Amino acid sequence: MSSLFGRSKHLPPGPPGLPILGNLTQIPSTEQWVWFYNVSKKYGPVNTFRVLNTTIIVLNSQESIDALFNKKVAQYSSKPPRRMANLSDLTMTLPFMDPGEDFSTARRQFHEEVGQSAVGAYNKEYEQSSRRFLQTLAADLQCSKLTEVIDDSLGHIFLKVSTGYEPKPSDTILAQMNNLAHFAADVLGDKYQKLDIMPFLCSLPTWAPVAGPILKLGAKWKKQLHATADATVQLAQEGKMAGNDSVMFNLSAASGEKPMDDRSKMIAVTMNAGGMLATESATLTFLLAMAKFPDIQKRAQAEVDALLGGKRLPTMADRQKLPYVDAVLSEVLRWVSIAPVIAREVTEDDHYDGYLIPKGATIMANNWAISRDESIFPEPEAFRPERFLNDAGTALRKDILQPMEFAFGFGHRTCPGRYLADALLFSHFAHVLAAFDVSLPLAAEKAKRAADERMKVKSNGAACRVEEVYVTLSFRSDAAAELVRQANAAPAPANGTANGTANGTANGSANGNATSVPNGVPNGAANSSH
Numbered sequence: 001m002s003s004l005f006g007r008s009k010h011l012p013p014g015p016p017g018l019p020i021l022g023n024l025t026q027i028p029s030t031e032q033w034v035w036f037y038n039v040s041k042k043y044g045p046v047n048t049f050r051v052l053n054t055t056i057i058v059l060n061s062q063e064s065i066d067a068l069f070n071k072k073v074a075q076y077s078s079k080p081p082r083r084m085a086n087l088s089d090l091t092m093t094l095p096f097m098d099p100g101e102d103f104s105t106a107r108r109q110f111h112e113e114v115g116q117s118a119v120g121a122y123n124k125e126y127e128q129s130s131r132r133f134l135q136t137l138a139a140d141l142q143c144s145k146l147t148e149v150i151d152d153s154l155g156h157i158f159l160k161v162s163t164g165y166e167p168k169p170s171d172t173i174l175a176q177m178n179n180l181a182h183f184a185a186d187v188l189g190d191k192y193q194k195l196d197i198m199p200f201l202c203s204l205p206t207w208a209p210v211a212g213p214i215l216k217l218g219a220k221w222k223k224q225l226h227a228t229a230d231a232t233v234q235l236a237q238e239g240k241m242a243g244n245d246s247v248m249f250n251l252s253a254a255s256g257e258k259p260m261d262d263r264s265k266m267i268a269v270t271m272n273a274g275g276m277l278a279t280e281s282a283t284l285t286f287l288l289a290m291a292k293f294p295d296i297q298k299r300a301q302a303e304v305d306a307l308l309g310g311k312r313l314p315t316m317a318d319r320q321k322l323p324y325v326d327a328v329l330s331e332v333l334r335w336v337s338i339a340p341v342i343a344r345e346v347t348e349d350d351h352y353d354g355y356l357i358p359k360g361a362t363i364m365a366n367n368w369a370i371s372r373d374e375s376i377f378p379e380p381e382a383f384r385p386e387r388f389l390n391d392a393g394t395a396l397r398k399d400i401l402q403p404m405e406f407a408f409g410f411g412h413r414t415c416p417g418r419y420l421a422d423a424l425l426f427s428h429f430a431h432v433l434a435a436f437d438v439s440l441p442l443a444a445e446k447a448k449r450a451a452d453e454r455m456k457v458k459s460n461g462a463a464c465r466v467e468e469v470y471v472t473l474s475f476r477s478d479a480a481a482e483l484v485r486q487a488n489a490a491p492a493p494a495n496g497t498a499n500g501t502a503n504g505t506a507n508g509s510a511n512g513n514a515t516s517v518p519n520g521v522p523n524g525a526a527n528s529s530h
């Protein structure tokens, strides 16, 4: 952390603060990114703030974020310290690792297992997961437990891909992963900041007031993290016995006869917990947007119907022929910023645009500011998928910044699960569009108000989501209800014989058996960073 009590004239400009406290009392506790962006309108795109003895530099433009986070990865790949991550051993998981050998190994493992060219291996899993999702949604069309239903579906698919294991309703592993995801997001979002401001608290005994409960919490999560990692190794063995391919199985095969090391064990945990809240958020945004903008929903449904004729459910092989659905996915990721600010700690003195970026300062990329930049996205508050489509409406535009290039972060720390998220979200969205009409529940006054008001987002630690999502579903037709009822959501056959045709058909049978063709078109340009 850099310590400075008078602002150097070489630092980027920013609003003056109070002695000692600096800008602490000015920075709002919610939606800081909006405040930062408004400040940037007065002081320019790069601004300095001081909170106690920490210097914070906020980057509010795509240009400045690209110049530092993407182009100077050597200085901008470290995270600000999170002492709770050390206490709970979360530092063994990728989001909390400092650059170094373990970091590179974990990034490589992610890249090899769910990178752009690997992620298509799980197409049948996404399709089955989407069918299962439709069936669960169909059981409660009023969506009274929407978040739980989404989480269950996502947890299921992440566990399946990472371990090959098909969770049973009685298993507690999905709940464990979900709790862990919330804890990790809290740590990343600096909920336990007290420990970083007063590091001496970490060396106090657990009976000490103030520090004690936080230290015990860290110890509890450490135990839980290792227990969850060990459980995933067991599950991977069961998955293997069921004949399922999985990330853990591949990693263990790669390590030969050696028992899996602790850090590799954490890969499955990171895969499960790392993407849960972000993909939950995107799914909620999608449902809300479809309900709020029926014309957009109809256009997306028309595209799906033109291809499938209402006779089968979509497959990943259909993706190239569903550019509007792809554009909806892009707009979902832009419209509600899931990671509105992304923090780093700069490891060397640096200069940008004539200003000093001092070693040890916390640098925050205001990702939300990119999503609201009118020079890139005119009328940024509007939900308008067309902005991502070429004039003919046949493909995503290559001349516009796609969410793949900012919503998933930057440089060497760009989200390594982005291709998995992209494939899974596409599959879920296309399936929902094929089967249901999504609407706002007219009877609920509250729902209408919530939908009409300026959309509020809430922060789940590091990940944000729309605060209130009230939607209701109805089957688009009797035929759609029948497709969902008959959909093959059973586990994928290992050797491709059970449950109908293993390789399924892009133009195939009524309930569209899963297909294992390569993944369609990933949503936008690739950032090839591991």
Ligand code: HEM
Pocket: 094, 095, 096, 114, 270, 271, 272, 274, 275, 276, 278, 279, 282, 338, 339, 342, 343, 407, 408, 409, 410, 411, 412, 413, 414, 415, 416, 417, 418, 420, 421
């Ligand atoms: C819509 C879905 C998702 C979004 C918007 C998203 C976004 C992000 C962002 C913004 C970061 C921080 C990048 C940075 O610091 O520059 C990140 C990191 C990460 N994400 Fe995702 N993510 C999503 C899904 C997933 C999934 C499905 C997984 C796992 C399979 C995953 C695993 C991770 C991991 C492990 C990191 C830490 C990477 C590192 O620090 O090196 N994410 N994600």
